[in-house]
Amino acid sequence: MSTTTVAHHDDHAEHPTGIMRWLTTTNHKDIGTMYLTFSLIMFFVGGAMILGIRAELFQPGLQLVNPEFYNQLIGVHALIMIFAALMPAATGFANWMIPLQIGAPDMALPRLNNWGFWLLPPSAILLTLPFTLALFGIGDGALATGWTFYPPLSVQGGIGVDFAIFAVHLLGVSSVLGSINIIVTLFNMRAPGMTLMKMPLFAWGWLITAFLLVATIPVLAGAVTMLLTDRHFGTHFFDAAGGGDPVMFQHLFWFFGHPEVYILLLPVWGFIPQILETFSRKPMYGYKAQVYSFIAIGVLAMVVWAHHFFTSGMPVPALLYFMYSTMAISLPLAVMFFCWIKTMWKGSMSFETPMLFTVGWIILFGIGGLTGLVLADVAADAQYHNSYFVVAHFHYTLFAGGIMGIMAGVYYWLPKMTGHMYNEKLGKVHFWLTAISFNFTFIPQFFLGLAGMPRRIPDYALQFAEFNMISSIAAFVMGLSQLIFVYNIVTCVKGGKKATDQVWEGAKGLEWTLPSPPPYHSFTEQPTVK
Amino acid sequence: MAKINDSETLSPKQQLDLKNKRLVRKLLWMLLGSLLFAFALVPIYDVLCEMTGLNGKTKNSASVLAEAKVDNSRWVTVQFTTSVMPGLGWNFYPKQSSIKMHPGQIETVTFIAKNTTNQVVVGRAIPSITPGIAAANLKKIECFCFVNQALKPGEEKEMPLRFFVSPKLPVDVSDMTLSYAFFPSVDEGK
Numbered sequence: 001m002s003t004t005t006v007a008h009h010d011d012h013a014e015h016p017t018g019i020m021r022w023l024t025t026t027n028h029k030d031i032g033t034m035y036l037t038f039s040l041i042m043f044f045v046g047g048a049m050i051l052g053i054r055a056e057l058f059q060p061g062l063q064l065v066n067p068e069f070y071n072q073l074i075g076v077h078a079l080i081m082i083f084a085a086l087m088p089a090a091t092g093f094a095n096w097m098i099p100l101q102i103g104a105p106d107m108a109l110p111r112l113n114n115w116g117f118w119l120l121p122p123s124a125i126l127l128t129l130p131f132t133l134a135l136f137g138i139g140d141g142a143l144a145t146g147w148t149f150y151p152p153l154s155v156q157g158g159i160g161v162d163f164a165i166f167a168v169h170l171l172g173v174s175s176v177l178g179s180i181n182i183i184v185t186l187f188n189m190r191a192p193g194m195t196l197m198k199m200p201l202f203a204w205g206w207l208i209t210a211f212l213l214v215a216t217i218p219v220l221a222g223a224v225t226m227l228l229t230d231r232h233f234g235t236h237f238f239d240a241a242g243g244g245d246p247v248m249f250q251h252l253f254w255f256f257g258h259p260e261v262y263i264l265l266l267p268v269w270g271f272i273p274q275i276l277e278t279f280s281r282k283p284m285y286g287y288k289a290q291v292y293s294f295i296a297i298g299v300l301a302m303v304v305w306a307h308h309f310f311t312s313g314m315p316v317p318a319l320l321y322f323m324y325s326t327m328a329i330s331l332p333l334a335v336m337f338f339c340w341i342k343t344m345w346k347g348s349m350s351f352e353t354p355m356l357f358t359v360g361w362i363i364l365f366g367i368g369g370l371t372g373l374v375l376a377d378v379a380a381d382a383q384y385h386n387s388y389f390v391v392a393h394f395h396y397t398l399f400a401g402g403i404m405g406i407m408a409g410v411y412y413w414l415p416k417m418t419g420h421m422y423n424e425k426l427g428k429v430h431f432w433l434t435a436i437s438f439n440f441t442f443i444p445q446f447f448l449g450l451a452g453m454p455r456r457i458p459d460y461a462l463q464f465a466e467f468n469m470i471s472s473i474a475a476f477v478m479g480l481s482q483l484i485f486v487y488n489i490v491t492c493v494k495g496g497k498k499a500t501d502q503v504w505e506g507a508k509g510l511e512w513t514l515p516s517p518p519p520y521h522s523f524t525e526q527p528t529v530k
Numbered sequence: 531m532a533k534i535n536d537s538e539t540l541s542p543k544q545q546l547d548l549k550n551k552r553l554v555r556k557l558l559w560m561l562l563g564s565l566l567f568a569f570a571l572v573p574i575y576d577v578l579c580e581m582t583g584l585n586g587k588t589k590n591s592a593s594v595l596a597e598a599k600v601d602n603s604r605w606v607t608v609q610f611t612t613s614v615m616p617g618l619g620w621n622f623y624p625k626q627s628s629i630k631m632h633p634g635q636i637e638t639v640t641f642i643a644k645n646t647t648n649q650v651v652v653g654r655a656i657p658s659i660t661p662g663i664a665a666a667n668l669k670k671i672e673c674f675c676f677v678n679q680a681l682k683p684g685e686e687k688e689m690p691l692r693f694f695v696s697p698k699l700p701v702d703v704s705d706m707t708l709s710y711a712f713f714p715s716v717d718e719g720k
Contacts, residue, residue, distance in 0.1 A: 219564060
């Protein structure tokens with residue numbers, strides 16, 4: 001009886017068309033699509049900024065941009081890539097896939113969901129508006145402190161800092177709303193029979209991410225609020241002359257900042273094993289071990305923050321504690337690497353684009369993880385801190401480990417979302433161009449860092465010229481090859497070979513039982529999981 | 531018009547709504563908790579710094595000389611370094627770059643500050659000690675850094691510091707650096 005009522009309701013469900021459909025939608029698929037589209041656009045905005053940086057670094061000396069503008073590009077590039085590209089992409093997948101994967105008709109709080117998305121475009125505008133204002137002679141441009149807002153520089157900075165603070169507030173509200181929605185959906189909306197330990201791994205990754213966001217985003221919001229009152233309302237939280245301490249900001253910021261790293265990666269760690277089991281045609285190895293690893297990493301993420309500023313001064317026992325606890329994170333990660341490899345082991349593997357991205361991801365993310373262990377070593381960090389070694393390390397974890405993982409997810413789920421197959425040949429070209437140019441961009445940066453080139457400086461000594469030239473050329477190849485990605489997505493949305501319901505031969509899970517594309521309201525009859 | 535079978539079919543949905551609302555409320559409390567925690571970290575950080583000498587912070591008030599047993603068996607070298615923050619038109623330097631002393635022994639050292647501007651300027655010295663573990667063991671009896679210092683145009687002033695190193699200083703610390711940064715005063719009324 002309940003099914004007929006719901007179906008009846010569906011027939012009469014009228015939603016507005018045109019722009020109003022997107023402004024007022026409470027449908028999880030529409031909102032997911034908006035998140036993913038926004039993320040793709042901002043990926044190119046952030047990418048264009050960093051190509052400006054790489055163009056400047058192509059040769060030693062100052063050619064294209066002045067140092068102030070260079071600093072602004074660096075900080076805004078990071079904020080955009082983290083908050084407006086990577087996080088919305090993960091949230092977009094969560095909106096699209098979590099209800100389908102757990103057999104729910106929609107997210108638990110659909111109207112909140114809509115609001116969560118529509119806070120993002122204004123915050124992206126806030127972040128980048130000072131660039132435009134500076135053209136009209138208002139202010140001196142965007143945030144120029146790097147994305148970390150360290151005082152005293154950020155207390156002295158121009159209006160760009162204020163814009164960035166408010167942007168961070170909005171972004172924080174948006175991601176906290178998204179997190180609350182996801183937690184409630186996962187706890188209350190699962191299909192009958194789907195216990196927590198039967199939940200797809202992607203849902204588990206997001207559950208931990210959502211809790212980390214609820215726990216740490218308010219700390220960031222608090223820290224930037226203190227910065228704001230220091231700037232304008234005469235407080236001295238971070239001003240040593242008034243009894244404050246600039247180093248305290250580093251503690252507050254990284255108390256958020258380190259969990260943020262795992263916030264970006266946990267959703268990816270969630271769906272990577274699902275892609276592996278699909279293209280290995282073999283059940284996932286070590287589901288429980290991976291869930292427990294997620295939880296362990298979620299807990300450890302909260303207690304290791306100070307390894308980001310070993311050189312700011314700390315007593316030796318604190319240094320040792322943060323070094324050992326940071327290194328301890330590699331243990332649950334090693335468990336996960338083992339599970340990924342074991343899932344592929346003796347599987348009947350095929351290498352469609354999602355699988356190519358996934359296997360490449362495992363190798364490149366591995367490099368990112370291992371170089372992180374080097375940086376966690378207090379003695380070594382004294383040399384590598386704030387060098388290009390750090391830049392290369394976190395791009396291996398966040399571009400390879402984050403964005404290339406997201407790309408694997410896009411190719412994996414795109415046929416399900418659009419109902420069409422993408423162009424496999426172009427997908428493979430996109431993968432190889434991205435993977436090769438990525439390595440040519442960042443491997444030289446490891447060497448540059450080891451040789452002592454500091455980050456965030458627009459000029460460098462002559463001995464660094466060759467590696468920087470290689471890195472810049474590769475960065476442009478990498479940037480341009482992302483146009484293939486967009487072309488492939490656009491053509492796939494418009495048409496192409498019809499995708500089957502299951503799409504991939506080895507795909508398992510509730511989302512593959514629905515038609516491709518899924519109907520506007522999925523699961524008119526809630527599935528039961530045995 | 532609500533029919534009976536409607537309420538029957540709606541009731542699980544209403545139950546779900548209620549369940550969702552309860553969970554949202556819990557999560558909002560958690561959110562508020564983390565926000566309060568963020569602001570609570572400020573006093574926690576200060577207390578922690580004072581207790582452990584984290585970040586080289588010292589107690590910014592006079593220490594009493596309890597049992598100043600001079601430990602003649604070892605020497606400690608205390609080095610002095612100074613800096614003047616932007617916005618303060620002063621010269622500021624220590625009269626002696628370092629001093630070698632026994633733990634427990636009381637010494638007086640002098641710093642010299644000169645106002646190079648043509649107006650009265652009020653400054654405040656902020657100390658910091660390296661290594662952090664030594665911070666709690668450097669005891670000041672009298673210091674120019676306890677209060678704001680005002681200098682008339684062109685005035686030069688000797689600023690004394692009377693201090694001792696506690697005999698409780700860990701044995702493996704034989705050198706420490708005391709740094710003073712002079713800031714423009716932010717609370718000139720005091």
